[in-house]
Every structure is written in structure tokens, then in C-alpha cells.
Amino acid sequence: MTTGHIVSGSRHAHEAWSPTRGREIIADHLPLEGATLPILHALQETFGYVPQDAIPLIADAMNLSRAEVHGTFTFYHDFRHEPAGKHVVKICVAEACQAAGGHVTSAKVGEALDCAYGETRADGQVTLEPIYCLGLCACAPAAMVNGRLIGRLDDEAIDEIAAEVRS
Amino acid sequence: MTARIYVPCDAAAVALGADKVAKAFADAFAARGLDVQIVRNGSRGMFWLEPLVEVVTPFGRRVGYGPVKPRDVDALIDGGLLEGRGGPLYLDNVEKIPFFAKQERFTFKRVGLTDPVSLDDYLAHGGYKGLERAIAIGPSETVEQVFESGLRGRGGAGFPTGIKWRTVAACAPGKKYIVCNADEGDSGTFADRMIMEGDPFQLIEGMTIAGVAVGADKGYVYCRSEYPHAVAAMNKAVAAARKAGYLGSRIAGSEYDFDMEIRVGAGAYVCGEETSLLESLEGRRGLVRAKPPLPAHKGLFGKPTVINNVISLASVPFIMAEGAKAYADVGFGRSRGTMPIQLAGNVKHGGLYEIAFGVTLGELVEEVGGGTFTGRPVRAVQVGGPLGAYFPRELFDTPFDYEAFAKKDGLIGHGGIVIFDDSVDMAKQARFAMEFCSVESCGKCTPCRIGSTRGVEVMDKIIAGVEREKNLTILEDLSNTMKFGSLCALGGFTPYPVMSALTHFPEDFGRGSVPMAAE
Ligand SMILES: Cc1cc2nc3c(=O)[nH]c(=O)nc-3n(C[C@H](O)[C@H](O)[C@H](O)COP(=O)(O)O)c2cc1C
Ligand code: SF4
Ligand code: FES
Numbered sequence: 113m114t115t116g117h118i119v120s121g122s123r124h125a126h127e128a129w130s131p132t133r134g135r136e137i138i139a140d141h142l143p144l145e146g147a148t149l150p151i152l153h154a155l156q157e158t159f160g161y162v163p164q165d166a167i168p169l170i171a172d173a174m175n176l177s178r179a180e181v182h183g184t185f186t187f188y189h190d191f192r193h194e195p196a197g198k199h200v201v202k203i204c205v206a207e208a209c210q211a212a213g214g215h216v217t218s219a220k221v222g223e224a225l226d227c228a229y230g231e232t233r234a235d236g237q238v239t240l241e242p243i244y245c246l247g248l249c250a251c252a253p254a255a256m257v258n259g260r261l262i263g264r265l266d267d268e269a270i271d272e273i274a275a276e277v278r279s
Numbered sequence: 280m281t282a283r284i285y286v287p288c289d290a291a292a293v294a295l296g297a298d299k300v301a302k303a304f305a306d307a308f309a310a311r312g313l314d315v316q317i318v319r320n321g322s323r324g325m326f327w328l329e330p331l332v333e334v335v336t337p338f339g340r341r342v343g344y345g346p347v348k349p350r351d352v353d354a355l356i357d358g359g360l361l362e363g364r365g366g367p368l369y370l371d372n373v374e375k376i377p378f379f380a381k382q383e384r385f386t387f388k389r390v391g392l393t394d395p396v397s398l399d400d401y402l403a404h405g406g407y408k409g410l411e412r413a414i415a416i417g418p419s420e421t422v423e424q425v426f427e428s429g430l431r432g433r434g435g436a437g438f439p440t441g442i443k444w445r446t447v448a449a450c451a452p453g454k455k456y457i458v459c460n461a462d463e464g465d466s467g468t469f470a471d472r473m474i475m476e477g478d479p480f481q482l483i484e485g486m487t488i489a490g491v492a493v494g495a496d497k498g499y500v501y502c503r504s505e506y507p508h509a510v511a512a513m514n515k516a517v518a519a520a521r522k523a524g525y526l527g528s529r530i531a532g533s534e535y536d537f538d539m540e541i542r543v544g545a546g547a548y549v550c551g552e553e554t555s556l557l558e559s560l561e562g563r564r565g566l567v568r569a570k571p572p573l574p575a576h577k578g579l580f581g582k583p584t585v586i587n588n589v590i591s592l593a594s595v596p597f598i599m600a601e602g603a604k605a606y607a608d609v610g611f612g613r614s615r616g617t618m619p620i621q622l623a624g625n626v627k628h629g630g631l632y633e634i635a636f637g638v639t640l641g642e643l644v645e646e647v648g649g650g651t652f653t654g655r656p657v658r659a660v661q662v663g664g665p666l667g668a669y670f671p672r673e674l675f676d677t678p679f680d681y682e683a684f685a686k687k688d689g690l691i692g693h694g695g696i697v698i699f700d701d702s703v704d705m706a707k708q709a710r711f712a713m714e715f716c717s718v719e720s721c722g723k724c725t726p727c728r729i730g731s732t733r734g735v736e737v738m739d740k741i742i743a744g745v746e747r748e749k750n751l752t753i754l755e756d757l758s759n760t761m762k763f764g765s766l767c768a769l770g771g772f773t774p775y776p777v778m779s780a781l782t783h784f785p786e787d788f789g790r791g792s793v794p795m796a797a798e
Pocket of ligand 3: 204205206208209210244245246247248249253468
């Protein structure tokens with residue numbers, strides 16, 4: 113079964129921040145045109161967030177001001193300023209999902225996980241985030257749990273998410 | 280001959296369990312000692328039937344079963360699935376299902392049919408015929424073909440693609456870029472995603488033709504980060520095309536060079552706006568640039584740049600292979616060719632429906648889409664994403680066409696239709712439009728940045744019943760300020776969903792129902 117493109121969507125352990133490793137990652141991407149976003153993505157992929165200490169390293173390597181790199185970093189919703197919880201649950205709150213009962217579903221998810229949107233639960237088990245469209249609008253409401261996609265989010269699926277988050 | 284079954288790897292099919300179904304089949308075939316090839320195809324775009332599994336029978340017929348759950352797999356195999364025998368989930372030839380049969384699949388002709396990342400499959404199904412012809416007739420003839428096809432940008436604005444290409448082609452030779460806008464941020468849309476996941480070589484071919492046509496040797500696809508499957512498929516296909524000599528220097532044995540890269544966005548809706556996208560590709564905040572200069576003159580890194588939507592570029596191989604006329608022959612008014620329409624939200628038969636322009640909104644919603652899945656009456660549809668207007672049933676006779684929608688104060692945008700039943704609260708939808716604008720504003724201009732935040736506050740008061748008439752007047756003023764004072768369409772078009780909701784559904788805003796103004 114080697115055809116198609118398969119995205120595993122499984123979580124992988126993140127490394128602890130190390131400036132040496134950070135510099136390596138930055139150097140790997142430096143030859144790219146407009147390397148800032150690829151670097152920020154790669155840092156987040158490795159460390160689970162973009163450590164504040166990485167910003168001056170990027171600025172130095174790219175010959176940019178720190179303010180400029182910081183500005184880019186903070187502009188985008190994706191880049192994390194601190195590590196996320198053990199599980200990351202993203203619930204689509206855009207129009208097509210709203211039309212399919214998403215208001216009710218998203219509230220239920222918040223209750224089931226005992227977590228507010230945009231926050232990481234105090235015990236660090238889960239980060240719950242709203243997301244604007246996953247392109248699953250014809251099988252709404254939609255969610256992404258630890259990188260895995262879920263369509264037609266129903267009560268059963270919410271129970272499964274809650275169970276996964278407990279693990 | 281090894282038997283073969285198809286289980287989609289499209290993200291929506293996967294979201295409905297396709298990976299688990301594929302694994303269940305693999306396990307079941309192994310347990311039975313059967314030699315069956317499992318091909319992960321794209322989706323046919325009929326999402327109420329996903330995961331939709333297809334089988335090639337010993338007689339060479341291709342028949343479908345769906346929606347299949349992992350627990351159905353044993354019964355399907357024992358019931359004769361490999362021989363194409365009937366059963367509860369049997370769909371026969373899926374191309375005969377009315378939703379599919381009535382389409383005109385120009386751009387989506389291979390999606391769902393083939394293994395998306397197999398170059399052999401692509402070539403066996405007519406792939407790279409368009410590039411071959413572009414190389415044969417040369418750059419200026421290629422640009423003219425695209426112009427004559429009448430193709431207009433499918434990203435939303437509907438600007439003629441041929442004119443854009445002419446402008447870049449006319450710039451002095453030197454570094455030029457092809458940028459593909461794969462940010463697809465509009466709720467209710469997934470056509471770009473389905474092309475990238477279901478037929479990525481077609482997008483690569485389209486960009487390569489653009490490169491040949493305007494004299495660019497480098498392309499970027501800027502894909503939103505919410506689409507990991509699309510990114511994976513594009514990367515795999517680019518690597519395969521490069522290996523086979525379709526990307527790199529002297530592509531396909533010609534005198535032209537062209538290569539490309541996939542870049543991933545970072546969750547900013549405004550980066551779908553072309554100049555914001557260019558800023559982002561260059562590594563900066565996605566602040567919208569003032570125009571002029573046009574990207575065609577000064578685009579990526581200040582160089583002449585063609586920036587087109589995924590569907591615009593993916594339409595080009597058909598136009599080149601079949602001729603501009605074959606494309607222009609279908610359509611409506613100044614909207615030529617086909618549009619992949621996406622039916623989403625509370626819809627019974629949701630999915631992708633590619634059809635010539637001119638079909639009415641009502642046909643799409645009621646006949647093709649089959650109304651709502653809740654079984655309740657359709658009350659409103661939002662067409663064209665978060666910046667598109669809400670249409671009531673009274674406007675269902677509007678033909679799907681750029682100009683016809685503009686005449687009704689709406690837009691077709693990227694072709695997404697989000698269907699709502701009668702439980703929708705239109706004041707809430709208007710509030711959401713303002714909220715979305717305030718969350719996603721790039722912050723460059725005041726009417727958008729401050730106006731949308733004020734808009735949310737005003738909507739909250741209206742919803743709470745505080746001084747309604749006064750606040751509705753403020754809302755109308757605010758909308759006008761945003762419409763005329765914003766630099767880009769995020770601030771400029773947010774008033775469309777807001778005002779259309781108020782105009783067509785005044786009762787939800789505490790205003791008595793007023794008869795629709797005569798045209
Ligand atoms: C706020 C905003 C968001 C946009 N998002 C997209 C998008 O996600 N995809 C897209 O192709 N065009 C988008 N556009 C339109 C682009 O600015 C541009 O018109 C398009 O990329 C041109 O390509 P086309 O001529 O092939 O449509 C957006 C425009 C605005 C104002
Ligand atoms: S209208 Fe909004 S998004 Fe567009 S340039 Fe102005 S502030 Fe930025
Ligand atoms: S609106 Fe939720 S997936 Fe598109």
C-alpha cells in the first residue's frame with residue numbers, strides 16, 4: 113500500500129530548546145529565498161513552540177533586526193510563544209461548520225475537555241483552539257486532534273476526543 | 280492480474296475514516312491470503328458517500344461502495360466486493376450517480392480517478408499534453424490561448440488570467456516568478472485542496488506552462504498550514520516531476536527551465552490577499568501592499584510575478600491540450616468555462632460540483648445539494664466565503680456568474696456555497712463577519728482594524744436589544760466607511776455579509792420584515 117499521500121498525524125516528542133540545535137536548524141534553511149517562515153515552522157516543529165531566545169539567532173543569521181523577526185513571528189496565528197499542552201485540539205468555528213451545528217458542538221467540546229478556547233488546561237493535558245476552516249466544509253463540523261482530521265463531529269467523536277485527552 | 284481497489288486519501292475522506300478503512304482492507308486481504316492492490320486515489324467529491332471505495336472487477340468494470348466503515352469490510356469482501364457484486368452499500372458505476380453525471384469535469388477530470396502522486400497514472404490519463412503543446416507553439420501563442428479561453432481568476436476577483444500573463448510576459452526578460460495562491464481561507468471552499476490532493480501534477484503542469492509563457496523559471500505554491508495532506512501530496516508530486524525531467528533545467532527536453540517549491544503559510548486569512556501573500560513569502564508580516572505597483576510589474580522580491588489561484592492554474596492544462604475554444608464554448612455571459620462549485624454546511628449532498636457557469640443558485644442548492652441534511656427548509660446561503668453576501672431563497676434564480684452576482688450585491692468568490700437551515704440567526708452571522716474581520720485584519724488601515732472591532736460592539740448591542748434603530752444606523756454608517764475606506768477586500772467586503780443579512784433578514788435584527796425593494 114504505497115500509493116497516495118498519507119499523513120500520519122501522530123504526535124511526536126519535542127526536543128528541549130538548545131541554542132546549538134536552534135542555530136543548526138536556522139543554518140539548514142538559510143539558503144532558501146525568504147527563509148523566515150520556513151525557519152519559524154522548523155523551530156516550532158522541533159521544539160513545539162518558538163522560544164524567545166531563537167529570535168535574536170534568526171535575526172543575526174539573516175541580517176535582520178530583532179524587531180523585524182519578532183514582528184513576523186507575532187503576526188501569524190500558528191506560531192506558539194510557549195509549549196502547547198500534551199494534546200492539541202482544534203475545532204473549526206467558521207461559517208460552514210456553524211451551519212452544521214458547530215456552535216453547539218464547539219461548546220460541548222469545551223465542556224467535555226474542561227478547557228476554554230485559546231487556552232491550555234492547568235494540568236497541561238490539552239490546548240483547545242478555534243480554527244477557521246479545515247477545508248472539510250462538506251462534512252462539517254470539523255476538528256483536528258493532534259494533527260488528525262475528524263469530520264461530522266458528533267457526540268461519539270467528542271467522547272473519543274475526551275478519552276484521548278485523558279491518556 | 281492483481282485485483283485492485285481504490286480507497287481515497289483526500290483529507291475529507293480521511294476525516295470520515297478512509298485511512299482506517301484502507302487498513303481494514305489491507306488486514307482483511309492479508310488474513311485471506313488475497314493479492315489485492317490498494318490504490319489511494321483522490322475523492323470523487325461526493326462527501327455524503329465517503330469513504331467511497333471503488334473496485335475494478337475481473338471484467339474491467341469500476342464500481343463503488345459507500346459510505347464504508349471499517350466494520351463493513353469483512354462483509355463486503357465476503358459478499359463479493361472483488362467481483363463487483365451488489366449489496367447494501369453498492370453504488371454501481373459512481374460516474375452514473377446524477378450528482379456526478381451532470382457535471383462538466385474539465386479541471387477535475389482525473390480527481391478521484393487516478394493515484395494522485397503517480398506520474399505514470401497522470402501521463403496515462405492525458406497529463407502533460409498541455410505543456411507539450413505550449414512548448415510546441417511557444418510563449419506568446421500560449422499566452423494568447425489562455426486569453427482566448429476567457430479564463431478569469433478563480434481566487435475571487437475574476438480578473439482575466441490572459442491579461443495578467445500578457446503583462447508579465449511583456450516585462451523585460453530577467454528574473455520572474457509564478458506564484459500559486461493556495462491559501463484557500465474561505466469557509467465553504469475546498470476545491471484547491473482537492474486539486475492539490477487529488478491531481479497535484481495538473482497544478483504543477485499549469486504552473487510550468489505559465490513559466491514557459493511569461494519567461495519565469497521559478498514557481499512557489501503558498502499553501503495554508505491547515506492543509507497538511509495537500510502539502511504532502513504537492514511535495515511528493517514535485518519530487519516525482521523533477522526526477523522525470525518535468526521540472527528543473529530543460530524541462531521535458533525543451534529549451535525552457537522551470538522549478539518550483541511548496542511553502543506553508545502560518546494561519547493568517549489575510550495572506551490569501553495577493554500582496555500580503557507576497558510579503559509573507561518574502562518572510563515578513565502579511566501587511567497588504569498598496570497598488571500600484573501591480574505584482575505583475577513588481578511582485579515577489581520586486582520582480583514581475585504572475586500570481587494566480589490554484590484552480591486558475593490547474594485549468595490551464597485543459598485549455599492548452601483541448602484548445603481555448605473548447606473551454607470558452609461553455610459558460611454564461613463573460614464567465615467562460617467551468618467553475619468547481621463547493622456545496623457545504625448544512626447540505627444533504629455536499630461536495631464538489633464542476634459545471635459551466637450559468638446554473639442558478641436554486642438548482643445548486645435544492646436539486647444538486649438536495650437541501651439540508653437536517654431536513655429543515657433552507658433559509659439562507661452564503662456564497663463566496665466570509666466576505667460574500669447572504670442570499671435568501673427569493674434570490675435563488677440568480678445564475679452562477681460573476682456579473683449576475685455582483686448585480687445582486689454579492690460575489691461568487693472562490694465558488695463556495697454554505698447552506699443554512701431556518702434555525703440560523705442572521706444577526707449572529709453578521710456579528711461573526713465583523714468578528715472574523717477584526718481577528719484577521721492585517722491592521723494597516725483604520726476603517727478595517729477599528730471599524731470591525733466597533734462593528735462587533737454595535738452588533739452586540741443590537742442583539743441585546745439596546746437602542747436598536749440608533750445602533751442599526753451606526754452599523755450602516757460603519758459599513759459604508761469600511762466599504763469605501765479600506766485598502767483591500769477584507770475590510771472592504773466585510774460589509775457584504777453584514778448588510779445582506781440586514782437587508783434580507785431584517786426581522787432577525789429586530790426590524791419589521793420589509794418587502795424586498797423592487798429591482
Ligand atoms: C482578504 C483576502 C483574501 C483572499 N484569499 C484568497 C485565497 O485564499 N486564495 C486565492 O486564490 N485568492 C485569494 N484572494 C484574492 C487574491 O488577492 C488574488 O486576487 C488572487 O490570488 C489572484 O489570482 P486569480 O486571478 O487566479 O484569482 C484574497 C483576497 C483578499 C482581499
Ligand atoms: S482592509 Fe484590513 S486587511 Fe486589508 S489592508 Fe486594510 S487593515 Fe489590512
Ligand atoms: S468551515 Fe469548518 S471546515 Fe470549512
